[in-house]
Amino acid sequence: MKAADIVKLPLWTLALASGAKSFRDNKVIGSPTLNRWGLHRARVKLAHDLAWSRRRRLAARVSDEDRAAFDRDGFVVKENYLPTEEFSRLREQVFAFEGPAREMVQGDTITRRLALDPKALSAMPAVRALLARPDWRGLLRYVGSFDQEPLHYIQTILSHVREGVPDPQTNIHADTFHPSVKAWLFLTDVAKDEGPFVYVPGSHRMTAERLDWETGMSLKAADNPDRYSARGSFRVGPDDLARMKLPSPRTFAVPANTLVVADTVGFHARGFSARPSRRVEIWSFGRRNPFLPWTGLDLMSVPGLAERRIPALWSALDAGAKLGIVRNSWVAKGLKTPLQD
Numbered sequence: 001m002k003a004a005d006i007v008k009l010p011l012w013t014l015a016l017a018s019g020a021k022s023f024r025d026n027k028v029i030g031s032p033t034l035n036r037w038g039l040h041r042a043r044v045k046l047a048h049d050l051a052w053s054r055r056r057r058l059a060a061r062v063s064d065e066d067r068a069a070f071d072r073d074g075f076v077v078k079e080n081y082l083p084t085e086e087f088s089r090l091r092e093q094v095f096a097f098e099g100p101a102r103e104m105v106q107g108d109t110i111t112r113r114l115a116l117d118p119k120a121l122s123a124m125p126a127v128r129a130l131l132a133r134p135d136w137r138g139l140l141r142y143v144g145s146f147d148q149e150p151l152h153y154i155q156t157i158l159s160h161v162r163e164g165v166p167d168p169q170t171n172i173h174a175d176t177f178h179p180s181v182k183a184w185l186f187l188t189d190v191a192k193d194e195g196p197f198v199y200v201p202g203s204h205r206m207t208a209e210r211l212d213w214e215t216g217m218s219l220k221a222a223d224n225p226d227r228y229s230a231r232g233s234f235r236v237g238p239d240d241l242a243r244m245k246l247p248s249p250r251t252f253a254v255p256a257n258t259l260v261v262a263d264t265v266g267f268h269a270r271g272f273s274a275r276p277s278r279r280v281e282i283w284s285f286g287r288r289n290p291f292l293p294w295t296g297l298d299l300m301s302v303p304g305l306a307e308r309r310i311p312a313l314w315s316a317l318d319a320g321a322k323l324g325i326v327r328n329s330w331v332a333k334g335l336k337t338p339l340q341d
Contacts (some may be wrong), residue, residue, distance in 0.1 A: 051058070108165065171269060180265065213240060249267070
């Protein structure tokens with residue numbers, strides 16, 4: 001072991017008690033020997049056991065129907081989520097809003113995000129009302145397994161808008177080794193061949209077959225030529241799904257005003273787009289240390305702080321990039337609207 005690795009060893013070891021997932025960047029997490037002895041398997045199983053324990057304590061926040069659907073499939077789909085007039089008002093406000101935009105380029109696709117910060121929410125009262133709905137809040141908390149306020153954005157996916165390799169998000173994958181929540185309230189219709197959300201039903205459950213597959217992946221992940229897999233976001237193919245006794249992926253070709261909430265430890269992707277297309281949504285994301293036994297006690301979910309997290313995060317990334325500490329993929333693009341090309 002190199003001298004630099006010996007210095008990093010205590011930090012790598014402490015990271016085992018967090019959501020750290022990179023096999024390539026952490027030589028404890030990525031150790032084939034330790035993973036052969038069961039390290040990754042134990043982290044995965046403990047994280048999932050704790051998540052389901054927390055969900056039992058949050059179960060009263062969701063309907064029996066939604067809870068059963070999520071427990072079975074790993075996602076909940078609700079078409080015509082908002083009353084027609086409410087949705088029309090929300091979409092009108094969102095499409096007219098112009099705010100500081102960040103964009104990330106992946107292959108031939110651009111992802112644009114506008115933060116739902118205090119200024120944005122003041123300009124869009126219908127969005128503020130959406131985020132305050134008890135059913136919205138309860139469902140995101142149950143799926144995410146924490147009484148935590150997710151990060152909320154207006155997100156636009158612009159497919160086939162530049163020269164490049166295919167969008168890597170179209171490869172079916174798990175975001176990380178533990179449960180987390182993402183939600184999409186689609187503001188535009190999503191066609192089957194225009195980048196729909198894709199999910200493998202039931203793949204959020206850590207079955208014996210999934211645990212065996214996770215263990216096998218962990219033995220070679222650090223040297224995986226796919227950098228996403230090497231950093232803990234495992235890609236999966238049809239043979240892998242068959243080995244885990246999982247069904248074919250489901251494609252969510254849905255009309256506007258459909259809400260999808262999913263646990264992205266389950267296998268999912270952005271479907272292929274056959275042509276240049278634009279998808280706009282209210283997009284939410286929540287992920288917390290998976291080894292916490294409690295559901296709440298999240299200071300950053302306090303009203304007044306929660307809405308300011310995204311601008312603070314972006315500022316920190318900018319500062320880190322200037323110092324050469326981090327690589328910031330989210331580039332500031334000035335003021336933009338969600339529909340702007």
